[in-house]
Amino acid sequence: MLKTHISRFSASGWAVGLLWLIMLGAVPGCSSASPEPATVAPPTAPPPVAPPPAPVLVGSSLIGEYAPAQLAARVADIPLVGALARYSVRVYRLTYTTRNTDGQAVTASGAVLVPVAPAAVPVISYQHGTLQPDEENRAPSYYSQSSEIWSAVSVLAATGYVVSAPDYIGYGASKALPHPYEHGASLASASADMLRATREFCAQQNININKKNFLLGYSEGGYATMALHQLLEEKYAATLPVTASAPGAGAYHKSAFARYILNSTEPLNFLSTYVWVLRTYDRVYQLNRPLSYYYQQPYATRLQADPFSAVPRQAAELFAPAFRQAVLTSSDAPLTATLTANDVYDWQPRAPLALFHGTADDYVPFFNSEDAYNAMRARGAIQVELRPIPGGTHFTAAPVYTLQAYAFISQF
Numbered sequence: 001m002l003k004t005h006i007s008r009f010s011a012s013g014w015a016v017g018l019l020w021l022i023m024l025g026a027v028p029g030c031s032s033a034s035p036e037p038a039t040v041a042p043p044t045a046p047p048p049v050a051p052p053p054a055p056v057l058v059g060s061s062l063i064g065e066y067a068p069a070q071l072a073a074r075v076a077d078i079p080l081v082g083a084l085a086r087y088s089v090r091v092y093r094l095t096y097t098t099r100n101t102d103g104q105a106v107t108a109s110g111a112v113l114v115p116v117a118p119a120a121v122p123v124i125s126y127q128h129g130t131l132q133p134d135e136e137n138r139a140p141s142y143y144s145q146s147s148e149i150w151s152a153v154s155v156l157a158a159t160g161y162v163v164s165a166p167d168y169i170g171y172g173a174s175k176a177l178p179h180p181y182e183h184g185a186s187l188a189s190a191s192a193d194m195l196r197a198t199r200e201f202c203a204q205q206n207i208n209i210n211k212k213n214f215l216l217g218y219s220e221g222g223y224a225t226m227a228l229h230q231l232l233e234e235k236y237a238a239t240l241p242v243t244a245s246a247p248g249a250g251a252y253h254k255s256a257f258a259r260y261i262l263n264s265t266e267p268l269n270f271l272s273t274y275v276w277v278l279r280t281y282d283r284v285y286q287l288n289r290p291l292s293y294y295y296q297q298p299y300a301t302r303l304q305a306d307p308f309s310a311v312p313r314q315a316a317e318l319f320a321p322a323f324r325q326a327v328l329t330s331s332d333a334p335l336t337a338t339l340t341a342n343d344v345y346d347w348q349p350r351a352p353l354a355l356f357h358g359t360a361d362d363y364v365p366f367f368n369s370e371d372a373y374n375a376m377r378a379r380g381a382i383q384v385e386l387r388p389i390p391g392g393t394h395f396t397a398a399p400v401y402t403l404q405a406y407a408f409i410s411q412f
Contacts, residue, residue, distance in 0.1 A: 053239065056193045057200040058095040058107055063143050065090045065116075071158050074151040085158035087115040093141045095173050096197035098190045101180050101284045109172035110194040111140035111149060111165045112201060113157035120210040122243070123162045125195045126153065127187070127217030127224035130273065131171060133179070133308070140165035141172040156406075162202065162209055166194035168224070182220060182251060182277045183284055184342045188227035195240060214409045215245035218398055219364065222250030222356075226344045226372070233350055242351035244412045246405035249357050249394055251364045252345035253371045255336070260365060262324045267313035270363050275318075279307060281338040294323050345372035348379040354408045355385065356401045358392025 066089050072082025092112045100106045115121060128148050131138050138147045149165050157163045168190050170179025180186045195213065202209050213232070217225035225247040232240050251257050261274055268274075282289055291300040299318055302309045311318050326332035327339075345368065353376075357369035366388070373386035387404055389397040 053196070055200055056096045056098065057197040057204070058097060060095075060112075060201055061093050063091040063093055063111070066154065068158055071154050075155055081152075081155065085155050087117050087158050087160065089154055089157045090114045090116065091143050091154075092201070093143075093172075094194070094197050094201055096193055098169070098193040099186075100169055100174075100177065101183060101186045106169065106174050106177065108169055108174045108190055108194070109139075109141040109167050110197075111143055111163075111167075112198050113149065113154060113161075113163040113165070114202070114207055115157050115160055115162070117160050117208075120208040121160045121162055122210055122212035122214060123164055123195070123198065124156075124214045124216055125191055125198075125225075125228065126163050126165045127191055127215075127221035127228065128165065128168075129217070129219040129221045130181075131179075136171060136175055139167040139171035139175075141167050152402075161214075162198065162207070164195050164198035166191045178280075178283070180284055181273075181280045182223060182254075182342065183280055184223065184227040184344050185231075186284075187220075187224035188231040191224055191228045192231055192236060192240065196236075199240075211241065212243040212412070213240055214243055214412075215247070216405060216409070217250075218248035218401055219250065219394065222247040223252060223344065224250075226250050226252050229349060229351070229353065230344060230347055237350075242349075244352040244354075244409050245349075246354045246356060246408050248355075248401040248405065249361060249364050249397065250344075250368060252343070252368045254342040254344075255339040256371065257365070257368060258327050258339050260367075262315055262319060262327045264315050268315060268362075269313060271311050271313060271315065271318060272308065275303065275311060276307070281342070285334070285338045285341075287334055287338065292320065294320060296320050346375040346379070348376060348381045349384060350381075352383040352408075352412065353381075353385070354387050354405070356387045356389060356397075356404060358389045358394060358397030358400075360391050361394045361397065363394035 068085035068088060071085040071089060075081045092114065093109060094112055095107050095109050097105055098108045126149065128140060137144045140147055140149050143150065149163065153163060167173070168179060169186055170177050199209070215225045215229055225245055229242055229245045229247070232242050261268065278294060281287070291304050294300070295303060295318060299311055303311070315324070326335060330336045355369040355373055357366050359366050369386060373384060376384045389400045392400060
């Protein structure tokens with residue numbers, strides 16, 4: 001759930017991560033010089049071949065091509081980083097078909113950053129952080145100077161990665177629709193379909209990519225990355241295999257997070273975004289409760305008039321006592337079901353996964369990643385790691401996340 005604060009660190013954080021990644025270098029693989037004994041498998045009938053999924057790419061347009069020197073100039077305030085830009089990068093806006101929260105087909109959009117490289121390159125699916133409704137121009141497909149992908153992410157592409165960056169539903173081509181904030185299923189499907197569209201586009205344009213798919217994102221992007229990883233392994237294991245993922249600071253344990261908020265006696269700085277999550281779930285799951293069910297006056301009336309109006313920092317002052325009790329005791333079954341439906345912490349990933357999180361995060365508490373690590377290990381996941389960022393808040397930990405996440409994926 002990352003707000004506009006990400007623009008304060010994105011360029012420097014991503015760039016430092018890139019510099020360290022290049023200095024780190026690739027980890028050499030191991031091989032054996034001894035020949036393996038030949039084995040002959042008995043003949044078997046070939047398995048039935050599943051039909052290929054229907055194409056999702058609708059259209060594409062070139063936003064521009066940017067030379068290494070142009071990309072380097074965007075990070076000129078960071079020593080040496082500009083030198084990492086090896087290739088020119090072509091940026092395209094894609095439109096593609098995906099499904100909204102009600103199952104209806106919609107046209108969505110995103111940006112694809114393509115390095116003009118001589119060899120096959122891997123693909124990164126990059127999920128962005130929170131964008132408020134008045135930050136439409138920061139969605140990836142606009143490729144504006146205020147977007148997360150303008151500077152250091154573009155330098156990353158120039159080192160040899162195709163970057164697939166979905167806008168999500170509610171931005172870009174689908175901006176007439178409400179953004180399903182922190183809704184796991186639609187964030188995952190919109191990101192997966194953008195990744196499918198990216199690979200269709202690369203095949204159409206004869207862009208040479210390999211089979212590696214890396215997943216990255218922080219805050220809402222971290223939650224989207226976790227949900228995407230789970231979806232890809234469940235539905236697209238053969239066609240879009242996950243090579244490795246590195247989600248950062250996501251609200252993976254939604255049901256516990258809700259109890260944490262409503263049980264808190266400390267001031268909470270980000271209650272307005274928690275209200276956005278609640279509004280999304282009420283709409284998507286058709287709970288259709290009056291705002292007076294959730295909020296005390298005068299805030300119920302104010303939020304009815306302006307969903308993004310100011311709210312107090314104390315949960316007890318904002319939320320209605322009966323609603324707080326219903327969440328804390330799980331006595332409202334439909335509401336409880338909406339929260340658990342958006343839990344993405346308790347499953348068994350097969351591909352390597354590293355969880356990054358600041359231990360002093362007061363926006364998305366650290367227990368979200370800790371709970372995910374413990375649950376995944378309990379299910380037998382042997383390639384999941386917990387990477388605490390000691391003393392990091394939601395915003396100060398982001399540059400460190402960037403550095404460590406790229407060091408992590410460089411192993412694969």
